Amino acid sequence: MVRSPRSFAVVLIVIALAACSSTDPRTAPGYDAAAPVPARITGATVLLLPADVECAQVTAGGVAQPMAAWTEAARANVRNALEATLAERGARLVEYDGAAVDPARAHQHERVLKLNEAVGTSIYFMQDYLPTKRAVFEWSVGEGAKTLAEDFDADYALFVFLRDSHASAGLVGMNVFKGIVGLAFGAPVPIVSGVHFGFAQLVDLETGNVFWFNKMYADGPGSDLRTPGEAAQSIDRLLTGCPL
Amino acid sequence: LRTAPLALFALGLAACTASPVADLQPGTRPALDTDEAGIWMAVDGIEERWRTSGHRLHDPALDAYLHRIACRLSPEHCQGLRVYVMEHPYFNAAMMPNGAMEVWTGTLLRVADESQLATVIGHELAHFERRHTLQQWRSIRSKATLSQVVNTVGGGLIGLATDVALRTSVLAFSREQEREADALGLARLPAAGYDARDGAEVWQLVVDEDRHIETPAAAVFLSTHPTPADRLASLQTLAADLPQPSARPAEGPGLAEVIAPHRLAWLEREIRRQEPAATAWLLDELFARGPADAQLHFARGELLRRSGSAGDREGAVAAYKASVELPDPPTEAWRSLGLMLDQLGRKDEARVALATYLREAPDAADAPLIATMIEGMP
Numbered sequence: 001m002v003r004s005p006r007s008f009a010v011v012l013i014v015i016a017l018a019a020c021s022s023t024d025p026r027t028a029p030g031y032d033a034a035a036p037v038p039a040r041i042t043g044a045t046v047l048l049l050p051a052d053v054e055c056a057q058v059t060a061g062g063v064a065q066p067m068a069a070w071t072e073a074a075r076a077n078v079r080n081a082l083e084a085t086l087a088e089r090g091a092r093l094v095e096y097d098g099a100a101v102d103p104a105r106a107h108q109h110e111r112v113l114k115l116n117e118a119v120g121t122s123i124y125f126m127q128d129y130l131p132t133k134r135a136v137f138e139w140s141v142g143e144g145a146k147t148l149a150e151d152f153d154a155d156y157a158l159f160v161f162l163r164d165s166h167a168s169a170g171l172v173g174m175n176v177f178k179g180i181v182g183l184a185f186g187a188p189v190p191i192v193s194g195v196h197f198g199f200a201q202l203v204d205l206e207t208g209n210v211f212w213f214n215k216m217y218a219d220g221p222g223s224d225l226r227t228p229g230e231a232a233q234s235i236d237r238l239l240t241g242c243p244l
Numbered sequence: 245l246r247t248a249p250l251a252l253f254a255l256g257l258a259a260c261t262a263s264p265v266a267d268l269q270p271g272t273r274p275a276l277d278t279d280e281a282g283i284w285m286a287v288d289g290i291e292e293r294w295r296t297s298g299h300r301l302h303d304p305a306l307d308a309y310l311h312r313i314a315c316r317l318s319p320e321h322c323q324g325l326r327v328y329v330m331e332h333p334y335f336n337a338a339m340m341p342n343g344a345m346e347v348w349t350g351t352l353l354r355v356a357d358e359s360q361l362a363t364v365i366g367h368e369l370a371h372f373e374r375r376h377t378l379q380q381w382r383s384i385r386s387k388a389t390l391s392q393v394v395n396t397v398g399g400g401l402i403g404l405a406t407d408v409a410l411r412t413s414v415l416a417f418s419r420e421q422e423r424e425a426d427a428l429g430l431a432r433l434p435a436a437g438y439d440a441r442d443g444a445e446v447w448q449l450v451v452d453e454d455r456h457i458e459t460p461a462a463a464v465f466l467s468t469h470p471t472p473a474d475r476l477a478s479l480q481t482l483a484a485d486l487p488q489p490s491a492r493p494a495e496g497p498g499l500a501e502v503i504a505p506h507r508l509a510w511l512e513r514e515i516r517r518q519e520p521a522a523t524a525w526l527l528d529e530l531f532a533r534g535p536a537d538a539q540l541h542f543a544r545g546e547l548l549r550r551s552g553s554a555g556d557r558e559g560a561v562a563a564y565k566a567s568v569e570l571p572d573p574p575t576e577a578w579r580s581l582g583l584m585l586d587q588l589g590r591k592d593e594a595r596v597a598l599a600t601y602l603r604e605a606p607d608a609a610d611a612p613l614i615a616t617m618i619e620g621m622p
Contacts, residue, residue: 054286061390071285107296
């Protein structure tokens, strides 16, 4: 029964259905799907904030197990891909280094960085649901952003958030098992894994306003952050429409 | 459907044969390719949020004091421990598997002495050394797998019953870990120079306070922790068999000294948590411990003033008066006294009290407002 062609077909269909990817770029001040991509920002200095990247393995029970070695590789890949892509586009990059500044200033930066991530997460989840935000793309991290502009002599800050999950061998087995049982008794829903999602956010450090934002969701092949090549593809997709 | 018991049995066996977890080796980080390294990575992120949290109290002397107690209790892990004090007016502390510990200011306000504090810290250290998070994580992981199998094959009521059974077993495992941490932590006290009999009494505080809390606690089988009364009883039993404490070297300041700069702010925060019966109990408890104290009288006045009942106004005035007659009263006691007297129509006394406030705190943000009030008084 395990080798039945029918069950393989079911599993394949499940995988095929699951595989898709999308990006959704937004630009301040007014969001209009038909609006052209804004002109490239030339000559600006961009502060690259520490990316928030985590990789997990989804176990047979559907538990997301954080994976340190994968995450370490993914963080390096994302950073390299960001540097390479932005260098190619001619942006001047400065990397955020909290250790290099005065502790009192670093404390102020930490607050801005946390707010920046909270704003990005809010945009990711709420932009299309909040009645006051749906029509116009208008978000800001406030004037605290100026401290970053002053201390790093930068015009914009770019922040990237990415989550990456992969099926364990146990989960692959569990989903095959669910597919087989589904043929016999009904249709148990497979556990989704191999999901890659996140966002990129460009903040104008003079005003603190979010100048450009893009979110990405992919659950097919080709977005594995653990490999340098696919991480580069992910970053390329994430920076779709980025004016840098 | 007939395969369900078989699958249950097979997975049950797999869970039973899971290898036991050894104690954490001091000074080591888990190898990068392990599940434990993943957990540490995740909690490193949480620790970073603790470090930069707006709730964090930045007082190096207090951090050093707590770290010193932790090091006495666990000299071998001393280098791997970090303490964060968080401003929350409740009795609590928490430990993360990477060696980061948070202690809430409500705990520091409540404990009667250092041995009670050492009982709390020792409990948290035991979680860390026994790698309880890792154990719980692995247990949840295997139970989740079992739940998936049963739900796929059985579904319906069988699936639901299994889910309930597994979820209760996760909580039962958590309570078992708490009991283990209580016992291991307490056993560390004598060698660190603390009397375990005194330390165990920290749970008497929790038992007493719970009697005055308005929101009832959840049933014990739905809880991650045993009941405070159970914990008190078992710790008292364990303490009776522990040796007398060894001599403790006098190093650094004591509990009263390190919390002194913060105590007034913590008392005010305690009042703002809006559990007046519990706060009244706590103030009685603190009064009973030592000589009269201007801060405690002030806090009692504030609590009575907020009750909103007319009968408590006279009590508040009496408490504020008791406060300002003692050495080092909070300057706010003069202001509160003046405002309360004003409400009671005792304008002459009110004017004197408010004028004293202005003299004591000329640069206070509300000084101009109070000055205007005095001018408007008949």
